Amino acid sequence: MKCYYTTNSPYARKVRVAAHEKGVSDQVEWQAITREERAEIVPGINPLVKVPSAVLDSGAPLLDSPVICAYVDSLSNDRKLIPDEGDERWAVLTLEALGDGLGEAVIAASQEDQRPDGERSQAVVDRQKGKAENALATLDKQAGDFNDRPLMGEIAVACALGYMEFRDVMPNWRETFPALAAWYTEILKRESFVLSDPS
Numbered sequence: 001m002k003c004y005y006t007t008n009s010p011y012a013r014k015v016r017v018a019a020h021e022k023g024v025s026d027q028v029e030w031q032a033i034t035r036e037e038r039a040e041i042v043p044g045i046n047p048l049v050k051v052p053s054a055v056l057d058s059g060a061p062l063l064d065s066p067v068i069c070a071y072v073d074s075l076s077n078d079r080k081l082i083p084d085e086g087d088e089r090w091a092v093l094t095l096e097a098l099g100d101g102l103g104e105a106v107i108a109a110s111q112e113d114q115r116p117d118g119e120r121s122q123a124v125v126d127r128q129k130g131k132a133e134n135a136l137a138t139l140d141k142q143a144g145d146f147n148d149r150p151l152m153g154e155i156a157v158a159c160a161l162g163y164m165e166f167r168d169v170m171p172n173w174r175e176t177f178p179a180l181a182a183w184y185t186e187i188l189k190r191e192s193f194v195l196s197d198p199s
């Protein structure tokens, strides 16, 4: 598989972290691209022109980080990131969706906030930050139950938090959500996160 990514995309970071945590990173051909290259290269793979986008050895496209991460997880039976069945499978996928949704909200808030005066809608910024705040409150309650070895849910949450801090979208979140912040401080020490730090 060849995977195209930009270095600060939280969704692409999920794939990079997942591959590292699985120990299959060397089975993927990684291609870091700029935003300009994304516009040139990615439409041929993904009509939505988003990263991550991947191409299998067969030439078939693989789109969207949950699908690409599930593929990465299928490359080996060791260190499964998505349980095969049972309640745990749905809990992991739901936590991944919540992490991805937090990422969406902070990206939308940050993009709207960067628009010039007169074009920016404060209502849109506030609505997206409200979603982020609700997600953080839910995650703060769940953080004590997070898996010690991160599975796909924890990886998605940490990648979204990484982007949120990178863009400084919710400046005081660590004080407001201390349990989540304490967990996040620890997960950032893992090699997979150090190597994929967006800064």
Ligand SMILES: N[C@@H](CCC(=O)N[C@@H](CS)C(=O)NCC(=O)O)C(=O)O
Residues within 6 Å of the ligand: 008, 009, 010, 011, 012, 048, 049, 050, 051, 052, 063, 064, 065, 066, 100
């Ligand atoms: N649901 C997608 C979201 C991917 C996404 O939004 N990627 C952003 C970068 S963080 C992107 O490529 N945006 C370009 C655009 O929307 O035109 C996933 O999980 O992979």
